[in-house]
Amino acid sequence: MRLTMVGTGYVGLVTGVCFANTGNDVTCLDVDAKKIEKLRQGICPIYEPGLTELMERNYEAGRLKYTLDKAEAYRDAEMIFICVGTPSDERGHTDLKYINSAADDIAATLKTLGPKQKPKVIVVKSTVPVGTTLSVKTRIRDIVGPDTPFSVADNPEFLKEGDAINDFNKPDRVVVGVEDDRTGEMFRQLYDPFVRQGHPIFLMDILSAEMVKYASNNFLATKISFINEMANLCEAYGADIGKVREGMCSDKRIGNQFLYPGLGYGGSCFPKDTLACIMMGDKAGIEAKLSKSVHEVNQKQRDRFFDKIQAHFKSSGGLTGKTIAFWGLAFKPRTDDIREAPALTLMRKAMGYGAAVRGYDPVAADNVRAEMGPANTVTICDEMYECAKGADAIVISTDWDEFKSPDFARLASIMKGKTIFDGRNLYRRSQMAETGFTYYSVGRAPVRPS
Numbered sequence: 098m099r100l101t102m103v104g105t106g107y108v109g110l111v112t113g114v115c116f117a118n119t120g121n122d123v124t125c126l127d128v129d130a131k132k133i134e135k136l137r138q139g140i141c142p143i144y145e146p147g148l149t150e151l152m153e154r155n156y157e158a159g160r161l162k163y164t165l166d167k168a169e170a171y172r173d174a175e176m177i178f179i180c181v182g183t184p185s186d187e188r189g190h191t192d193l194k195y196i197n198s199a200a201d202d203i204a205a206t207l208k209t210l211g212p213k214q215k216p217k218v219i220v221v222k223s224t225v226p227v228g229t230t231l232s233v234k235t236r237i238r239d240i241v242g243p244d245t246p247f248s249v250a251d252n253p254e255f256l257k258e259g260d261a262i263n264d265f266n267k268p269d270r271v272v273v274g275v276e277d278d279r280t281g282e283m284f285r286q287l288y289d290p291f292v293r294q295g296h297p298i299f300l301m302d303i304l305s306a307e308m309v310k311y312a313s314n315n316f317l318a319t320k321i322s323f324i325n326e327m328a329n330l331c332e333a334y335g336a337d338i339g340k341v342r343e344g345m346c347s348d349k350r351i352g353n354q355f356l357y358p359g360l361g362y363g364g365s366c367f368p369k370d371t372l373a374c375i376m377m378g379d380k381a382g383i384e385a386k387l388s389k390s391v392h393e394v395n396q397k398q399r400d401r402f403f404d405k406i407q408a409h410f411k412s413s414g415g416l417t418g419k420t421i422a423f424w425g426l427a428f429k430p431r432t433d434d435i436r437e438a439p440a441l442t443l444m445r446k447a448m449g450y451g452a453a454v455r456g457y458d459p460v461a462a463d464n465v466r467a468e469m470g471p472a473n474t475v476t477i478c479d480e481m482y483e484c485a486k487g488a489d490a491i492v493i494s495t496d497w498d499e500f501k502s503p504d505f506a507r508l509a510s511i512m513k514g515k516t517i518f519d520g521r522n523l524y525r526r527s528q529m530a531e532t533g534f535t536y537y538s539v540g541r542a543p544v545r546p547s
């Protein structure tokens with residue numbers, strides 16, 4: 098099939114490359130000239146394991162094209178997938194400016210092709226408030242007039258950054274909202290190679306498909322806030338969340354996924370999708386109480402962790418003049434995405450209280466340099482021990498594998514202080530008791546040198 102991806106971000110690029118890999122003819126369109134230039138040179142603009150190799154293979158096979166030319170991208174496509182960002186605006190509402198601008202561009206091309214063209218399917222793959230896909234249809238219809246044929250569909254994406262290729266190639270399910278059988282059949286054909294192992298393709302109405310995505314993300318966010326609330330209770334009463342987690346998660350009805358205590362969720366999806374549910378509720382006169390609490394617990398989780406850092410340094414004059422080393426800057430491991438990353442919140446707070454901040458991340462360093470401004474504000478290091486050198490404390494904010502078994506004796510010899518604030522519970526308390534470090538984690542009592 099001839100497909101066009103609108104937006105070459107984490108979703109658009111992975112989707113385009115994976116569809117090309119099953120034999121489709123894919124054009125990836127973006128408005129960012131730097132991204133398109135990089136892609137044409139074979140450079141992947143994001144870090145996603147396995148993506149560069151797949152890009153190369155399909156580009157060389159002539160099944161993948163990158164362009165800035167909207168008319169060219171839309172003219173011959175049978176299906177157009179809108180994969181642009183849908184961030185929250187300052188009030189927490191979903192900002193649809195990228196969706197609307199893509200819709201207007203598509204409409205402009207459809208209009209020039211006129212009523213005799215083969216009908217195209219315009220698919221919203223971005224996560225959008227319920228009703229948006231039908232608004233896109235109306236928006237395009239208003240521009241192209243009644244006689245130009247096209248249909249719309251909603252096909253939410255469930256991939257996880259860091260494991261996106263695998264998730265896309267072997268989805269637990271494919272969800273598609275359609276208005277007619279012909280469009281549904283096109284999706285079955287397109288996704289058939291991805292569900293050979295028997296996973297379902299759910300065809301449903303468009304509004305339900307849009308809601309599936311929010312329901313899924315909000316449920317996962319709820320699990321994270323739930324376990325963090327339990328962790329906070331554990332801290333207050335001297336219980337150990339690690340043991341509580343084991344005892345609780347062995348119940349098959351509960352399961353053990355997405356129930357890790359930490360610094361709260363970040364990234365470009367959960368925070369904005371929780372807010373979107375709250376806003377959708379407000380608009381409909383239904384208070385989304387649970388979503389509000391999930392959001393609030395999440396916001397407070399970082400503050401609570403920062404309070405521990407401040408409390409620790411209180412007796413030695415506070416954070417002013419202290420050096421804090423941050424291990425892990427991306428919002429989670431195996432990605433360079435720093436959107437809503439807990440590390441950045443904590444770094445900014447620490448700097449606000451006068452600390453000097455150093456940071457290390459295996460892949461997100463460049464993004465942090467770009468986001469945090471002049472290089473002298475945060476010292477970005479190329480290696481984890483270099484980052485720890487001279488620091489009064491380490492803060493672990495992303496659970497990259499390389500942080501899991503550090504050389505504590507080496508750390509003790511190069512750091513100024515011997516304190517670790519572990520926002521990911523990477524180490525056993527009994528292990529830390531032998532290192533001579535003061536060790537704080539989440540939902541467990543601190544370990545202090547005897």
Ligand code: NAD
Nearest residue numbers: 104105106107108127128129181182183195199223224254
């Ligand atoms: P992103 O910010 O990484 O990429 C969006 C891209 O769209 C950018 O490259 C931007 O330049 C481009 N763009 C904007 N307007 C355009 C236009 N008019 N024409 C062509 N290109 C345009 O975003 P993302 O993380 O890929 O997310 C995209 C959508 O998918 C969002 O709605 C998000 O909620 C959803 N989603 C994201 C993930 C994820 O893990 N990132 C997972 C599932 C769903």
